[in-house]
Amino acid sequence: MNLKDLTNEYNKLQEKFGAKELDPIYNGGCDDNPDLCFVFMNPTRRNIASLKSWTGLKSPWIGTKNIWDLFFKLNLLDKDIYSTIRAIKGKDWTEEFAQQVYENVKKHKYFITNLGKCTQVDARALPDSIYKEYLHLLNQEFNIINPKVIILFGNQVSSIVLDEKISVSQVRKQCFIKTINGQKYKFYAVYYPVGNGRFNIDKAIEDIKWIINKEIIANKKV
Numbered sequence: 367m368n369l370k371d372l373t374n375e376y377n378k379l380q381e382k383f384g385a386k387e388l389d390p391i392y393n394g395g396c397d398d399n400p401d402l403c404f405v406f407m408n409p410t411r412r413n414i415a416s417l418k419s420w421t422g423l424k425s426p427w428i429g430t431k432n433i434w435d436l437f438f439k440l441n442l443l444d445k446d447i448y449s450t451i452r453a454i455k456g457k458d459w460t461e462e463f464a465q466q467v468y469e470n471v472k473k474h475k476y477f478i479t480n481l482g483k484c485t486q487v488d489a490r491a492l493p494d495s496i497y498k499e500y501l502h503l504l505n506q507e508f509n510i511i512n513p514k515v516i517i518l519f520g521n522q523v524s525s526i527v528l529d530e531k532i533s534v535s536q537v538r539k540q541c542f543i544k545t546i547n548g549q550k551y552k553f554y555a556v557y558y559p560v561g562n563g564r565f566n567i568d569k570a571i572e573d574i575k576w577i578i579n580k581e582i583i584a585n586k587k588v
Contacts, residue, residue, distance in 0.1 A: 384484035394425030408482035422461030
């Protein structure tokens, strides 16, 4: 099985839970044992790749700005790519530029996905029941890409994926080990860094830098 095999399931769930006029957003980046896998909530129509007319990558955060601040400050995005993202309007992203951005993500060895792939017209809160419909598919993503470390953003995503009540403020820099289909993975829960959680972006950056130093850089020195 590969990631493309999952898209039919995501398309069906878009019809069930998402806006009918929009496409689901899948994932993107390094899909072969990445250092990091970042798991967000679900996409909105601000991602221009959700438009039916968009024939390029259907990957997270295309046509948006704020989340790329986080990746740049984590040294996970080259300055020239970041400068272009900051300089252009969301509607001016081209399919070619989106490809360039995700080639840069791949270069830095991380993978970006959402727990829910159902695109909404706005940033409405979704109930746990919808996210849980996607959990088995997300677990298959983990098994396919085999990330070294998985970063979960926010209380809701963290609680559903880890199957226990999580408050990120109480578990900062705490590693959770979860076995999925016989494979053990390391998880960390961090503050959601965009939207209503924008004021917590510095805490998210602090924690992720600590995780990178502990789990990725230190292990490469061994």
